[in-house]
Amino acid sequence: MQSKNQLNVIHVALKIPFADHLDYQLPRSLSLPPLGARVLVHLGRNKPVVGVVVGFSETSPHGSLKPINEILDNEAFFNDKNLALFKQAAKYYQITLGEMIFTAVPSWFKQVHNKPVPQQKWWQAKSSLEHAEQLLSTAPKQLEVFQYLLNHGPITSKSLTHLTKSAAQVCQLLADKGLAQANELCLVDNQAAIDPGYTLTTDQQTAWSKLQHHDKHFKVMLLDGVTGSGKTEIYIRFIQSLLKQHKQVLLLVPEIGLTPQLFHEISQRINGQMAILHSGLTDSARARVWQHAKTGKLDVVVATRSGIFTPFQNLGAILIDEEHDLSYKQQEGVRYSARDLAVLRGKIEHIPVVLGSATPSLETFNHAQQGQYLWLKLRSRTNHNPLPNIVLQNVNNNKPNMGLSVKSLNAIRLHLTEGNQVLVFLNRRGWSPKLICQECGWVAQCDDCDVYLTYHKHLDLLKCHHCDRRYLVPEFCPACGSQHVETMGVGTEKIAEGLKKNLSTTDVVRFDRDCVKTPKQWQNNLEIVRSGKPCVIVxxxxxSKGHDFPLLSLVVVVNVDNSFFSADFRATEYLAQLLTQVSGRAGRADTKGEVIIQTQFPEHPFFNALFAQGYETFAHQQLTERIQMQFPPATYLAIIRAQHRDSYMLESFLTEMTACCNDNQHVNVLGPIPAMIAKKQKLHRMQIILNGNQRRALHALIRQLKQQFNQNKVQWFIDIDPVSFD
Incomplete structure (x- = not known):
């Protein structure tokens, strides 16, 4: 390292939109900080803020510089490869380096302090139940805690306080007896990995052989397998192989609810240290995962979207489960795609990237078809069960009551009497999506957003699902005074209550954001389902994502028709993925499944393309249409979104911006047009859609607009590769 006399200008990245970094003077009293360390600096006349060291120089073109106030870290909290990822991601998503870094890092590192990351004890059982019962025959409370650790560990002692207020002391007593152990992270050190003696299918063996061939260099591989074809088994064997080479693995999943399931499956099969990383953890817990992955203490990290930025000492591969899922695209702030950044990171670190899905996105499908990605196909289920029988139920002649037709209810009863479980799927929560006057047609709307209000019966309130504002239910129509104000449509709450009335002796378990808000609530519901009793899951x-319900034999899908009328060119792709994924939940064990789709359009060509010919044929057809219509993945898309309280000022601003784009020969411009939700949280919203056949030309135009409109009262931002027009 050079002396501070040679490199006394420090390049500091800050969370600012106008520069990748600012230059600061290193005082003689301070040693040169490491690259990637946090420092405290003044920005303008405000109080000191946290910045990150991203470079050094001997001189600065900016003349007199402000000094660095304090160096907060003795070592970097990410590595050089991370910095390379941050720089390339910032350039691609048209943001500053500081904005990218402060999006990526856990909140702990954004705070003004130089404290070490606090450690926490995660307890897990260390012995068999039989041995514990012998030792704890006279200590029933200790045995109860041990059994909980055996079934739910690793967990903190705080999570055991519902069993005993002295949970920490009880855990320590168990440790003293050799029955439990504490780790400094939520991790597993499985010294007795289970080998199930599983024989791979022909498809799996082919895929596994090709994966092994590409395990030491950059290669993107699409693991395209029907639901139940054994993609997880391939993941596990690949992870086992990499750990034997003393490498680390990052596995991304789309939802928090999937992390414990995959974590458990993998932890039973590998000999190594594992940890979970998602937004449900505390700031310090996320920071601990970063530290332990960076120092090589962790072998496998199972994470959601933001886990793509986790630093590793020796990363060997990145696996993306359900790669098509929209959850991998950040929809607020810096709008990055974790899947796309995984490919970029793989290229930077010269490691393989595996994208797994039963329904690949058309972007990934296109890359595989063109040979840019290695295409590994799993076309048969490991249990050799046939795919479920699809029934398109015409609801025009079979009107639903509380969301379900008589035929659907009869099918549900039949499957339950056979000892099976049933899933009723509806992608709409609440009781009803509308409250409407039967006399004049008035519909309850949010005052702050351009959307209808959803009625929630358990709250007896109307609720906006975009700003969370709540309203009392009016007794009379505010427009005409009529008493005939009624709910219209159906949500999961209404369907669940209808099922409870019709199936009074059967458990009805509801999974939606209203009743499952934490990982613990998710686990509690899963335990009811996995008890093996017949039940209905709503x-x-x-x-729809990767959950294994072995006793599920029937899936009923309610209200799919809205997608046929969507303005989003990807709507049918998303519907096909959703129906294929949901349908795949049926008949996964030893029973042939059945899927009932309630629709007003059973003859729609969409259904024939998807179910008669399969997702791969459907995707080929969709890709051909996209090429003809010049939509992604045949072209490159960006959206400039803007919002303001004054709709006139908003439209004037975007009209001026559009005028600057119209002469570009390589980019088609649409707009300004209202967003699909034209007002949200009192702000009017409009957008310009940029569609080009050359990525370089599209990005050059956006850079030009950023420079030209960098000072404006209208708030605007850029969405590169958008997945939604909301």
């Missing part, structure tokens, strides 16, 4: 999109 859920939204969170249930």
């Amino acid at each position: 859920g939204t999109q969170m249930l």
Whole structure:
């Protein structure tokens, strides 16, 4: 390292939109900070803020510089490869380096302090139940805690306080007896990995052989397997192989609810240290995962979207489960795609990237078809069960009551009497999506957003699902005074109550954001389902993703027709993915499944393309249409979104911006047009859609607009590769 006399100008990245870094003077009293360390600096006349060291120089073109106030870290909290990722991601998503870094890092590192990350004890059982019962025959409370650790560990002692107020002391007593152990992270050190003696299918063996061939260099591989084809088994064997080479693995999943399930499956099969990383953890817990991954203490990290930025000492591969899922795209702040950044990171670190899905996104499908990605196909289920029988139920002649037709209810009863479980899927929560006057047609709307209000019966309130504002239910129509104000449509709450009335002796378990808000609530519901008793599961999109319900034999899908009328060119792709994923939940064990789709349009060509010919054929057709219509992935898309309280000022601003784009020969411009939700939280929203056949030309135009309109009262931002027009 050079002396501070040679490199006394420090380049500091800050969370600012106008520069990648600012230059600061290193005082003689301070040693040169390491690259990637946090420092405290003044920004303008405000109080000191946290910045990150991203470079050094001997001189600065900016003349007199402000000094660095304090160096907060003795070592970097990310590595050089992370910094390379941050720089390239910032350039691609048209943001500053500081904005990218402060989006990526856990909140602990954004705070003004130089304290070490606090450690926490995670307890887990260390012995068999039989041995514990012998030692604890006279200590029933200790045995109860041990059994809980055996079934739910690793967990903190705080999570055991519902069993005993002295949970920490009881855990320590168990440790003293050799029955439990504490780790400094929520991790597993499985010294007795289970080998199930599983024989791979022909498809799996082919995929596994090709994966092994590409395990030491950059290669993107699409693991395209029907639901139940054994993608997880391939993940596990690949992870085992990499750990034997003393490498680390990052596995991304789309939802928090999927992390414990995959974590448990993998932890039973590998000999190594594992940890979970998602937004449900505390700031310090996320920071601990970063530290332990960076120093090599962790072998496998199972994470959601933001986990793509986790630093590793020796990362060997990145695996993306359900790569098509929209959850991998950040929709607020810096709008990055974790899947796309995984590919970029793999290229930077010269490691393989595996994208797994039963329904690949058309972008990934296109890359695989063109040979840019290695295409590994799993076309048969490991249990050799046939795919479920699809029934398109015409609801025009079979009107639903509380969301379900008589035929659907009869099918549900039949499957329950056979000892099976049933899933009723509806991607709409609440009781009803509208409250409407039967006399004049008035519909309850949010005052702050351009959306209808949803009625929630358990609250007896109307609720906006965009700003969370709540309203009392009017007794009379505010427009005409009529008493005939009624709810219209159906949500998961209404369906669940209808099922409870019709199936009074059967458990009805609801999965949606209203009743499942934490990982613990999710686990509690899963335990009811996995008890093996016949039950009906009612859920939204969170249930379409990778969950294994062995006794599920029937899936009923309610209200799919809205997608046929969407303005989003990807709507049918998303519907096909959703229906295929949900349908795949049926018949996964030893029973042939059945899927009932309630629709007003059973003859729609969409259904024939998807179910008669399969998702791959459907995707080929969709890709051909996209190429003809010049939509992604045949072209490159960006949206400039803007919002303001004054709709006239908003439209004037975007009209001026559009005028600067119209002469560009390589980019088609649409707009300004209202966003699909034209007002949200009292702000009017409009957008310009930029569609180009050359990525370089599209990005050059956006850079030009950023320079030209960098000072404006209208708030605007850029969405590169958008997945939604909301």
